[in-house]
Amino acid sequence: xxxxxxxxxxxxxxxxxxxxxxxxxxxxxxxxxxxxxxxxxxxxxxxxxxxxxxxxxxxxxxxxxxxxxxxxxxxxxxxxxxxxxxxxxxxxxxxxxxxxxxxxxxxxxxxxxxxxxxxxxxxxxxxxxxxxxxxxxxxxxxxxxxxxxxxxxxxxxxxxxxxxxxxxxxxxxxxxxxxxxxxxxxxxxxxxxxxxxxxxxxxxxxxxxxxxxxxxxxxxxxxxxxxxxxxxxxx
Amino acid sequence: xxxxxxxxxxxxxxxxxxxxxxxxxxxxxxxxxxxxxxxxxxxxxxxxxxxxxxxxxxxxxxxxxxxxxxxxxxxxxxxxxxxxxxxxxxxxxxxxxxxxxxxxxxxxxxxxxxxxxxxxxxxxxxxxxxxxxxxxxxxxxxxxxxxxxxxxxxxxxxxxxxxxxxxxxxxxxxxxxxxxxxxxxxxxxxxxxxxxxxxxxxxxxxxxxxxxxxxxxxxxxxxxxxxxxxxxxxx
DNA sequence: GGAAAAATAAAACGAACGTTTGAATGATAA
DNA sequence: TTATCATTCAAACGTTCGTTTTATTTTTCC
Numbered sequence: 001x002x003x004x005x006x007x008x009x010x011x012x013x014x015x016x017x018x019x020x021x022x023x024x025x026x027x028x029x030x031x032x033x034x035x036x037x038x039x040x041x042x043x044x045x046x047x048x049x050x051x052x053x054x055x056x057x058x059x060x061x062x063x064x065x066x067x068x069x070x071x072x073x074x075x076x077x078x079x080x081x082x083x084x085x086x087x088x089x090x091x092x093x094x095x096x097x098x099x100x101x102x103x104x105x106x107x108x109x110x111x112x113x114x115x116x117x118x119x120x121x122x123x124x125x126x127x128x129x130x131x132x133x134x135x136x137x138x139x140x141x142x143x144x145x146x147x148x149x150x151x152x153x154x155x156x157x158x159x160x161x162x163x164x165x166x167x168x169x170x171x172x173x174x175x176x177x178x179x180x181x182x183x184x185x186x187x188x189x190x191x192x193x194x195x196x197x198x199x200x201x202x203x204x205x206x207x208x209x210x211x212x213x214x215x216x217x218x219x220x221x222x223x224x225x226x227x228x229x230x231x232x233x234x235x
Numbered sequence: 236x237x238x239x240x241x242x243x244x245x246x247x248x249x250x251x252x253x254x255x256x257x258x259x260x261x262x263x264x265x266x267x268x269x270x271x272x273x274x275x276x277x278x279x280x281x282x283x284x285x286x287x288x289x290x291x292x293x294x295x296x297x298x299x300x301x302x303x304x305x306x307x308x309x310x311x312x313x314x315x316x317x318x319x320x321x322x323x324x325x326x327x328x329x330x331x332x333x334x335x336x337x338x339x340x341x342x343x344x345x346x347x348x349x350x351x352x353x354x355x356x357x358x359x360x361x362x363x364x365x366x367x368x369x370x371x372x373x374x375x376x377x378x379x380x381x382x383x384x385x386x387x388x389x390x391x392x393x394x395x396x397x398x399x400x401x402x403x404x405x406x407x408x409x410x411x412x413x414x415x416x417x418x419x420x421x422x423x424x425x426x427x428x429x430x431x432x433x434x435x436x437x438x439x440x441x442x443x444x445x446x447x448x449x450x451x452x453x454x455x456x457x458x459x460x461x462x463x464x465x466x467x468x469x470x
Numbered sequence: 471g472g473a474a475a476a477a478t479a480a481a482a483c484g485a486a487c488g489t490t491t492g493a494a495t496g497a498t499a500a
Numbered sequence: 501t502t503a504t505c506a507t508t509c510a511a512a513c514g515t516t517c518g519t520t521t522t523a524t525t526t527t528t529c530c
Contacts, residue, residue: 014507014508032265033267036487036489037486037488045508046507046510047489047509048489048508048509048510049507049508049509050488051488051489051490052507056488057488167446170413170414171414171443172410174409174410174414175413177409177413178409178410179409207456208406211402212450214450214452214454215446215447216446216449217449218445220445221442221444221445249478270516270517271517271518280478281480282479283479284479286518286519287476287477291518291519
């Protein structure tokens with residue numbers, strides 16, 4: 001029988017076991033580095049199961065990303081909606097927007113426990129993965145959310161040129177992605193005799209927030225050139 | 236004959252052709268994604284040449300990184316020395332330090348023309364590569380420089396707790412690495428009807444600088460907890 | 471010149487990859 | 501029960517991987 005399963009039971013269907021394991025393995029080894037034999041082996045399922053349930057390695061990766069990104073981005077939109085309703089037409093504060101975007105990410109990751117943090121590091125990694133289709137997946141997944149938040153920031157910071165805001169959004173994504181993906185280089189910078197990065201998220205969030213907001217609201221670079229370079233003809 | 240070759244000639248020894256090509260291919264496909272057959276093929280040399288001249292794929296990657304990283308980090312140390320001599324014992328300004336570290340990176344990359352920018356994106360990529368040895372290489376290569384700059388920042392910002400500076404250094408690395416590695420996500424954020432990212436570096440530097448300094452000097456996060464969590468026992 | 475060393479070339483190695491196949495097994499419904 | 505469907509499984513497919521081997525060519529040095 002295909003019982004819906006009361007909430008906390010865990011026979012863990014083959015499909016779900018693959019997803020969970022794949023998430024971890026992709027995170028640890030990257031897309032290219034993770035082999036289907038390793039994933040299916042760790043998950044305790046047959047090698048062919050991935051192709052049966054998902055259609056292939058790419059599709060599996062796609063599914064892994066989607067499973068959590070959907071929830072995350074829905075939540076991001078929900079929080080933004082809520083803020084805008086409360087504001088009743090007035091522009092939001094930049095700090096609210098930044099928190100709604102990046103704070104939601106970190107808090108959701110923390111909520112799901114180990115799995116959430118694994119995923120957090122995965123998408124940090126994924127941002128710089130070279131594969132063509134990976135970037136496509138991310139682009140599709142993020143397009144709506146980014147647009148909404150971009151617009152919100154435009155309204156929140158009317159004095160900052162839109163182009164500059166876009167750049168700074170990009171920088172914020174980088175700082176966050178990096179802060180999440182690897183404690184690698186940080187471990188190199190500091191002496192680390194304090195805790196493991198596992199529950200560092202609670203420490204990380206306020207620190208990251210201060211940094212991001214400081215950068216976002218920084219004084220503009222001196223406009224060294226009047227014209228925003230010469231506009232190039234569209235190819 | 237093994238003539239030293241007047242400066243601008245370019246028979247390009249097998250070794251150098253491999254290095255140049257490998258740099259591009261690694262950048263485009265990542266370490267795992269780049270195959271020796273592709274590299275040697277593009278370089279127009281025999282497949283076995285890499286193993287002959289470098290010893291293997293890992294050693295080749297190592298050599299690619301070292302070739303430019305050595306110069307970069309030497310220059311970074313030189314610039315910092317120069318600043319500190321001029322300051323005559325007084326602490327430097329944070330903006331000077333940030334420019335010496337990140338500005339030097341971007342300027343050097345710009346100097347070497349196409350090759351430099353390729354390399355810039357490569358190290359941006361490399362920061363999140365999963366392979367074990369890759370992180371080792373980067374750690375060795377950067378250790379000295381990071382330590383020097385860290386100390387300089389400590390002196391420049393005596394009011395900011397050292398721990399906080401380390402974190403923010405990490406965030407700055409992330410923002411920069413990301414800004415460099417992929418215009419990928421940015422291309423997704425903006426509408427891009429302006430120029431290609433090729434010569435964007437001149438635009439990028441002042442923008443990035445403002446952002447980094449804004450973040451670095453941002454007001455501290457409220458110390459929500461007095462004790463810096465409880466110190467965990469060292470395992 | 472010719473011997474020694476360095477460099478290039480072609481071919482093959484074994485291992486690992488993602489995917490496919492076809493039979494065995496389990497559950498579902500008439 | 502029997503027919504039907506979905507799932508699991510072991511085995512093999514054909515490629516591609518990094519590396520090694522063997523032979524040939526080129527350079528270096530006496």
